[in-house]
Amino acid sequence: MRPRLALIAGEPAGIGPELVVRAAQQDWDAELVVFGDAASLLRAADALGLPLHLHRHGEAATQPRSLAIVDIPHPVATRFGHPDPANTASLIAAISRAARACIDGELDGLVTGPVHKAVINEGGITFTGTTGLLAEQAGCEVVMMLANSHLRVALQTVHLPLREVADAITPAAMMRTLRIVDTALRTQFGLAVPTIAVLGLNPHAGEDGHLGREELDIIIPSLDHLRGEGLRLVGPLPADTAFLPNKLQGFDAVLAMYHDQGLPVLKHADFAHAVNITLGLPYPRVAVDHGTALELAGQGTADPSSLYAAIRTCTQLAAQRKRG
C-alpha cells in the first residue's frame, strides 16, 4: 500500500499554495491529503492557469489527479504577497490536525510548505518554527537536519538570537542532539555506524582556548563521552574548512552549532533540491528548505523542486517505516 502523507501548503499569501497546485499535476508514490484552506489552493490554481480538483478526505475522487483535502478555512482571503495575521490560528490548526493524524497512525508522514514566523507571532501565537510546534505536540526532543545530495547538516541550535547561542550549548544539549542524529542516521537512513562531524563554535574551533573555551569545556568532553557509547564522531572541527569537498566525503552528517553556520553551505550547494527533516518525531516529517518567498507568490515562477523532494523523501521514510 502506498504511504499516506499529510500535506500543508503553509502561509496562504506565499508560494506554498501554488507549489501544492503544481504537485497536484504530478503522480506520486504516496497518497496526499492536504490539511488547509481549499480557497487558497483554488486561488493559486487560478493565478497559474492550472487545473485543480479537490475532494473531501475519506470520499472517493471523481476526477484523475484529484487531491484529498481536509478543508480548514482561513477567515481572510489574502492577496498574494500580503500575509494577514488573522489567518494564523487556522494555519496552526491545520498543522496540528495533520500532525495528530500522523501520531494516531491515520496517516504515515507529514510534508510541510513554508510558514512565516513573524506573521504567526503577530497573530498572537508564540512560534519559533513548525519543528518546535511538532515536538511539543508529540512530547519529544527533536533535531532539525537539512539535506540534499551533497550533504546533511543538523543543527545544535536553531532559531535563537546569536547572542543566546553560546549559552544554549551545554553538555546535556549536545549529547541529546548527537544521540538523536546518530539514531536517525542508523534507523531512518540505513547507515550502520554513521560518521558525524561536529563543528566548533568559535573561530578555529577555539584555537586551544585562546579564541573561546566552549570547545575545551563543553564540546570535547561531550564528544568523548559519546564516543564511549559507540558514536563515531569527528571534531570539533574549525567550521571554515570542515566543508571542503575532500573532508565532506568522509562524513555522513555535519552538526553545526547554529543556523547560519551550516545552512548557507548546504543552500549554496543546492538550494532547489534541499529538504528539512525533523529527526526524533514518532513519524516522518519533511519540509521544504525555503521560505514563503512572498515577492514571487502568484506569479508562477516559484520552483517546486524542494516540495517535490520533500514529498519523495517523506514517501521513502514512511515506506521504510511501514516495512519495519
Ligand SMILES: NC(=O)C1=CN([C@@H]2O[C@H](COP(=O)(O)OP(=O)(O)OC[C@H]3O[C@@H](n4cnc5c(N)ncnc54)[C@H](O)[C@@H]3O)[C@@H](O)[C@H]2O)C=CC1
Ligand atoms: N520551511 C519553512 O517554513 C521556512 C520558512 N521560512 C520563513 O520564510 C520567510 C521568508 O524568509 P526568507 O529569508 O526571505 O527566505 P525565502 O526562502 O523565502 O527567500 C529567499 C530567496 O529565495 C527565493 N526563493 C525561495 N523559495 C523559492 C522557490 N521555491 N523558487 C524560487 N525562488 C525561491 C526568494 O525569492 C528569495 O530571493 C521568513 O518568515 C522565514 O521564517 C524560511 C525558511 C524555511
Ligand SMILES: NCC(=O)COP(=O)(O)O
Ligand atoms: N531555517 C529553517 C526553517 O526556518 C524551518 O523551520 P520550521 O518551520 O520547519 O521549524
